[in-house]
Amino acid sequence: xxxxxxxxxxxxxTPETGLPxxxxxxxxxxxxxxxxxxxxxxxxxxxAMYSVMWSEHCxxxxxxxxxxxxxxxxxxEGPGAEAMLVGIGEQAGVVDVGQGxxxxxxxxxxxxxxxxxxxxxxxxxxxxIVRDIIAMGARPVAVMDPLRFGAADHPDTKRVLPGVxxxxxxxxxxxxxxxxxxxxxxxxxxxxxxxxxxxxxxVMKHEDIHLAKAAGTGNKVILxxxxxGGDGIGGAxxxxxxxxxxTDGKPAKRPAVQVGDPFxxxxxxxxxxxxxxxxxxxxxxxxxxxxxxxxxSELASNGSGGMxxxxxxxxxxxxSLSPEEILMSESQERMCAVVEPGxxxxxLAICEKWEVTATVVGEVTDGDRLEIFWHxxxxxxxxxxxxxxxxxVYERPYARPDWQxxxxxxxxxxxxxxxxxxxxRAAALALVSSPNQAAKSWxxxxxxxxxxxxxxxxxxxxxxxxRIDAGTGLGVAVSTDGNGRYAKLDxxxxxxxxxxxxxxxxxxxxxxxxxxxxxxNFGSPEDPxxxxxxxxxxxxxxxxxxxxxxxxxxxNVSLYxxxxxxxxxxxxxxxxxxxxxxxxxxxxxxxxxEGHLIYLLGETREELGGSAWxxxxxxxxxxxxxxxxLERERLLADILxxxxxxxxxxxxxxxxxxxxxxxxAESCLKGGKGARVVVPDGLDPFVFLFSESQGRxxxxxxxxxxxxxxxxxxxxxLPAARVGVVDGEALEVQGQFVLPLAELRSAHESTLxxxxx
Numbered sequence: 006x007x008x009x010x011x012x013x014x015x016x017x018x019t020p021e022t023g024l025p026x027x028x029x030x031x032x033x034x035x036x037x038x039x040x041x042x043x044x045x046x047x048x049x050x051x052x053a054m055y056s057v058m059w060s061e062h063c064x065x066x067x068x069x070x071x072x073x074x075x076x077x078x079x080x081x082e083g084p085g086a087e088a089m090l091v092g093i094g095e096q097a098g099v100v101d102v103g104q105g106x107x108x109x110x111x112x113x114x115x116x117x118x119x120x121x122x123x124x125x126x127x128x129x130x131x132x133x134i135v136r137d138i139i140a141m142g143a144r145p146v147a148v149m150d151p152l153r154f155g156a157a158d159h160p161d162t163k164r165v166l167p168g169v170x171x172x173x174x175x176x177x178x179x180x181x182x183x184x185x186x187x188x189x190x191x192x193x194x195x196x197x198x199x200x201x202x203x204x205x206x207x208v209m210k211h212e213d214i215h216l217a218k219a220a221g222t223g224n225k226v227i228l229x230x231x232x233x234g235g236d237g238i239g240g241a242x243x244x245x246x247x248x249x250x251x252t253d254g255k256p257a258k259r260p261a262v263q264v265g266d267p268f269x270x271x272x273x274x275x276x277x278x279x280x281x282x283x284x285x286x287x288x289x290x291x292x293x294x295x296x297x298x299x300x301x302s303e304l305a306s307n308g309s310g311g312m313x314x315x316x317x318x319x320x321x322x323x324x325s326l327s328p329e330e331i332l333m334s335e336s337q338e339r340m341c342a343v344v345e346p347g348x349x350x351x352x353l354a355i356c357e358k359w360e361v362t363a364t365v366v367g368e369v370t371d372g373d374r375l376e377i378f379w380h381x382x383x384x385x386x387x388x389x390x391x392x393x394x395x396x397x398v399y400e401r402p403y404a405r406p407d408w409q410x411x412x413x414x415x416x417x418x419x420x421x422x423x424x425x426x427x428x429x430r431a432a433a434l435a436l437v438s439s440p441n442q443a444a445k446s447w448x449x450x451x452x453x454x455x456x457x458x459x460x461x462x463x464x465x466x467x468x469x470x471x472r473i474d475a476g477t478g479l480g481v482a483v484s485t486d487g488n489g490r491y492a493k494l495d496x497x498x499x500x501x502x503x504x505x506x507x508x509x510x511x512x513x514x515x516x517x518x519x520x521x522x523x524x525x526n527f528g529s530p531e532d533p534x535x536x537x538x539x540x541x542x543x544x545x546x547x548x549x550x551x552x553x554x555x556x557x558x559x560x561n562v563s564l565y566x567x568x569x570x571x572x573x574x575x576x577x578x579x580x581x582x583x584x585x586x587x588x589x590x591x592x593x594x595x596x597x598x599e600g601h602l603i604y605l606l607g608e609t610r611e612e613l614g615g616s617a618w619x620x621x622x623x624x625x626x627x628x629x630x631x632x633x634x635l636e637r638e639r640l641l642a643d644i645l646x647x648x649x650x651x652x653x654x655x656x657x658x659x660x661x662x663x664x665x666x667x668x669x670a671e672s673c674l675k676g677g678k679g680a681r682v683v684v685p686d687g688l689d690p691f692v693f694l695f696s697e698s699q700g701r702x703x704x705x706x707x708x709x710x711x712x713x714x715x716x717x718x719x720x721x722x723l724p725a726a727r728v729g730v731v732d733g734e735a736l737e738v739q740g741q742f743v744l745p746l747a748e749l750r751s752a753h754e755s756t757l758x759x760x761x762x
Contacts, residue, residue, distance in 0.1 A: 011049045012382045020046050029056035035397055042391050050377065050384040053329040054392055057295040058302060061564055064396035067530035068562045071540050074547035075557040083554030085519045088584075091214060091558070096137045096291065097207075098558020099214055100520045102584045106473055107211050108481050109141045112151070112204040112524045112580045114563035119201035122262040123168025128176035129265040130203040132337050135180065136270070136291035139277050140340065142215035143207025146459065147471050148177050150187040150203055151485040151524070151578045152448075155196030157440035157760055162191070165199050166448075167761055173203075174451040179267035180274070183460045184452035185469025187485055188578075191440045194489070197568035202524045202561075204580050206483055208473045215281060218288040219308035219343045222371040226304070226312060227349070229356050229363035230273050230339035232322040233297070236264045238333045269338040269361075276359035277340060283355065285348040292339040298332045298392070300341040301367075305375045305389035308343075312389070314367035314377045328379045343369060403536035413494060415627025417619040418611070422691050429690060430742035432622060434752050436695070437670045439621040442663045443756035444674075461588045465671065467510040467659050468583070470591055478587035482516035488662065489574030490615040491630035496538040498630050500545035500577045505638045505699055506661050507581040508553060512642030513657040513702055515592045515649030516583030521550055523560035523579050528572025530564050538575035539564070546577060552635045555581065585649075592649040594658040595676030596705050596731040601655055603680060603729040605665065606641060606718065607701030611692045617663040618695040637700040640723055645702060653714045656705035666694040666738075668703050673736050674750055681737045682729035690741050705731055 009015055016022075026036040029052065039047050039055050047055065061067060075093060080086045090107055091099035097111035115130025131148060138145045150173050155162045177184050187204070219226065280286050288308065290300040297319070305312040316328055326334070344352045349365065356363035370376075375392070377385035423429045436442055445465065454463040461480060462470035468484035486507040492499025504521065511518045523546060528535030550557055560580075566573045585591060596603075613619055614628030648654040656676070660668045673680050684690045706714050711727075718725035736744045 010380065010382055012384055013048055013386045016048045017045045022046060024049065024052050026052060030060055031056050035059060038397065043387065048384050050328045050332055051387060053333045054298040054302065054385065057298050057333055058392045059396040063295050063299065065562055066397045067399050067401050067564060068539065069398050070400050071543040074543060078547045078551040079556045080551055080554040084517060085555045088519050089556055089558065093557065093559050095216055095559065096140045098520065098522060099141060100558065100582065102479065102481060104474060104477060104479055105210055106479065107209050107214060108206060108582065109138055109143045110204065110206045110483065110522055110580065110582050111137055111559050112202055112485065112522045112578065113561040114524050114526060115201050115203060116198060116526065116563050116566055118262040119169050120165060120197065120199050123165045124172040125262050125264050127169040127172030127201050129263040129337050130201055131173055131176045132265045132267065132270050133293040134203045134205040136293060136340065138205045138207035139274050140217065140289050140291045141207065142213040142281050143209040144278055145182055145205050145207045145274065146457065146473065147183050147185045147206045147469060148204060149185060149469060149483060149485055151487065152188060153190045153192065153195045153200035153576065155191065155199065156193045157191040159196060161196065163761065169199065169201055170448050170451055176265055176267045178453045180271050181456050183454050183456050183463065185454055185460055185463040185471065186483065187464065189445045189448050192489065192574065194574045198566040198573050200526050200566065200576060202578050204483065204485060204522065206471065206481065213281060215286065215289055217290040217303060217307055219304035219312055219369050221287055221345065222310050222369055224287055224343050224345050224369040225349050225365050226314065226367035226369065227342045227344055227352060227363055228319060228339065228366045229342065229361055231266060231269050231336055232320040232362060233331055233334050234322045234336045235326060235330060235334060236336055238330055263335050263337050265337045272359045272361050273338055273340065276356055276361045279355050280352055283351065285344055285352045286342050287345060288343040290341045292341060294335060296333060296335045302375060302389040302392040304341060304343060306393040308369065311370040311372040311374045312367055313370050316377055316379045318364050318366045320362050320364055328384055401530050401536045402533050403540050404533045405537050406534035412627055413629050417613040417616065417625055417628050420619060420623050420625060426741040429694065430744060432618065433666045433694065433744065436617060436621050436663055436667060437749065438752040438756050440756055440760065442617055442667055444754040445757065446754065447757035447761060461591055462514055462593065465675065466594055467513040470514055470516065470588060472588045478589050480585045480588035482511045482514050482583045482585060483580060484510035485578055485580045486510065487576050487578035488615065489576040490620065490626055492542060492575040492577060493626065494615050494628065494630045496541035496575045497545035498633065499575065500542040501549040501633050502630060502699065503577050503579040504546060504549045504553065505633045505635060506659065507579045508555065508638060508642060509659045509702065511581050511583035512645040513592065513659045515590055515646055516585040517646050518555055518581050518583040518642060520582050521555045521557045521579060523557060523577060525562045526566055526573065526576040526578065527564055528567040532572065535572050542575055542577045546579065549635055553639060590649055592654055592657045594656055594672050596656055596672045596678040596680060597676045598655055599678060599731050601705040601707055601731045602711055602727055603682065603731060604704050604706055605701065605726050605728045606704060606723060608698060608724050609688060609693060609696050609701065610698045612696050612698045616695065616697045617667070631697050631699045633699045640721060641700050641702060644718060644721060644723055647717065648704065648714060653710045654704045654706055658703050660701035660703060661697065664695045664697050669736055670749055670753065672703060673746060674753060678731050679733035679735045679737065679746055680729050681732050681739060683739050685726050685728060690738065694738070
């Protein structure tokens with residue numbers, strides 16, 4: 006005889022019945038709190054909902070106390086503050102970019118699933134972030150992917166990277182969205198915990214902004230999109246909210262990874278946008294992490310009433326699923342809409358037109374309860390706020406680790422360095438051919454970067470740029486950056502450096518930086534050292550955003566990126582969005598015209614802590630990261646934007662990982678033009694070439710604009726040194742070495758194909 010259905014009535018009558026709260030990722034005190042909230046033991050379905058919604062991945066229970074700084078320290082003046090339309094708390098942030106347009110953008114992680122099942126983990130990461138954007142009422146126009154993998158020559162990296170890249174390309178290409186940038190970084194610390202972050206940008210008119218709420222008693226709740234299956238169950242509560250155990254490099258927990266269908270998602274995009282434009286939607290929520298548990302509880306919690314849901318009406322592709330499994334499933338390509346009764350037929354007709362399955366599964370009620378029924382029996386009766394917004398909040402203990410002082414004291418100044426031209430030449434070749442500094446075209450060529458016809462800049466440019474109004478040329482630029490090596494040396498400064506680089510990259514293309522999204526990737530919050538890194542990085546980013554006037558609009562926290570005792574480097578990935586009035590005035594990175602003068606903007610100091618040179622030449626990580634002067638970064642950005650707008654520069658490229666020699670090599674190779682460079686007086690050639698001092702950029706200035714450009718820099722107090730000229734077919738550092746472009750290109754472009762092709 007089968008066990009009785011665990012209804013609300015049955016739960017009240019059987020208080021001693023044991024439930025698998027620990028297996029679902031809950032702590033004993035969390036389970037006790039659920040019982041206190043309900044005044045009884047939860048049903049199995051209620052326990053399923055609380056377990057996923059109170060998970061680290063969904064509730065931010067360990068990070069929330071620190072994330073509040075982004076609101077408390079949010080800029081109140083400047084272009085970014087004035088542009089903010091929707092901030093933290095919604096599915097994605099929204100900023101005003103002028104001419105009646107608004108842009109929404111957000112970055113999230115799909116790290117753990119991408120290690121377990123690289124193709125589907127990465128593919129569904131794209132799918133999830135795209136649904137966040139369409140849920141705001143915007144049409145997605147571009148995606149980006151900041152990626153981090155283990156050592157490039159490790160056997161498991163050869164398993165993970167090709168699958169991740171294929172998943173990103175396979176899903177994004179099928180959606181018809183250009184992939185315009187991101188990063189590919191290799192480090193042994195990511196061996197068992199690759200980072201697969203996904204960013205999407207969407208465009209809409211101001212009046213098209215929609216928020217996730219269930220308002221209006223009697224309004225219908227419609228589930229539409231793919232049918233619900235058994236994939237992704239426990240993805241948020243177990244897979245994404247725990248560390249991996251050391252299993253000798255063998256991935257586990259495969260069933261918790263979702264399976265994506267990009268063709269279904271494309272239909273979902275068009276269906277949703279048509280319903281929005283027809284004025285048929287009151288509120289909307291995508292079903293990502295936590296699935297139906299999230300959609301119903303958040304819509305009800307954000308609305309003005311309660312909600313009643315008939316779980317029997319949920320379309321299934323596996324009829325054997327239990328109510329708990331239906332509520333926890335993270336099957337992809339699903340959304341939940343709240344629609345007025347008089348508009349239901351119109352909404353369903355649009356879904357039918359696009360061949361999207363749609364079913365009325367409930368309605369908004371006049372109470373304050375979320376009630377879910379199965380076979381006519383009530384199996385959930387909760388206050389939705391307690392599920393969606395009132396989970397536990399932890400002030401985890403954190404402490405600066407004992408090893409931090411020794412790490413910072415291990416100054417790379419003690420390392421042997423090249424002392425003559427031949428040695429400098431060899432060091433330059435080793436650097437530009439190293440996996441982190443080598444060309445990433447083997448990866449990015451698998452992505453369609455120009456579909457839709459509005460991409461004006463894409464990787465390897467400093468930032469991706471999209472035209473959003475063909476008539477005026479209005480566009481936006483986006484960059485993502487984050488140096489885990491810097492953050493390991495000093496997490497506070499590492500986060501500030503990540504923002505500075507991303508801000509600089511946007512400005513280098515001619516766009517005015519406006520706003521920030523972030524993906525904060527760290528180890529276990531139960532490790533005081535990892536929690537200290539998180540607290541310091543969050544504080545650093547909040548302080549830096551306030552100083553630069555770039556508000557955080559939203560983002561994601563990914564914790565438990567740890568296998569056993571081995572945590573990843575603290576890796577705050579910062580995305581910056583900027584606006585440009587006319588994309589025709591953008592500045593590319595390529596040296597294109599012989600005779601143009603090469604200027605180095607900013608100051609060069611001997612700063613090699615965490616540098617690419619120390620990693621490539623010595624496998625070394627130690628010392629202090631470069632200093633960052635955010636006022637100088639703002640000045641540099643203003644000059645780069647002004648020079649682009651006024652036609653004073655033909656090329657610009659930020660100086661960051663690898664220093665000046667890496668930037669020169671990339672600009673030469675992108676344009677197919679050589680450069681003759683001189684070492685400025687008073688600078689050691691090695692420091693000039695390999696230092697990673699911040700607040701610097703290389704620009705190519707037409708001779709006709711030199712006086713105007715140099716005067717602008719002088720008047721505004723920005724150091725600007727003429728260091729060379731675009732010329733010939735080699736990178737020549739006079740008095741030191743000559744590197745023919747053919748040799749440089751071979752070294753730069755052969756590394757990844759040799760490793761992975």
